[in-house]
Amino acid sequence: MQEIVFLIEEDFDGGYNAQAIGHSIFTEGDTVEELKNNIVDALKCHFDGSDSIPGIIRLHFVREEILKYA
Numbered sequence: 001m002q003e004i005v006f007l008i009e010e011d012f013d014g015g016y017n018a019q020a021i022g023h024s025i026f027t028e029g030d031t032v033e034e035l036k037n038n039i040v041d042a043l044k045c046h047f048d049g050s051d052s053i054p055g056i057i058r059l060h061f062v063r064e065e066i067l068k069y070a
Helices: 032-046
Strands: 003-010 016-020 026-029 056-062
Touching: 003 032, 016 032, 026 032, 032 056
Parallel strands: 003 056
Antiparallel strands: 003 016, 016 026
């Protein structure tokens, strides 16, 4: 079973951005639920149908935090 991994980051203007690692698939959504739906739609477009979409879609959420030292 194949899998595809998406790197998920919060957008500065609100919402979320998703990028598939190793593929040129990008999408966004205002909420996590909308983002998930948009990821599935993007996969259908990229893989030209649902039969070739990997069985596991892994979402890797990354949160950046800045700690000032000085």
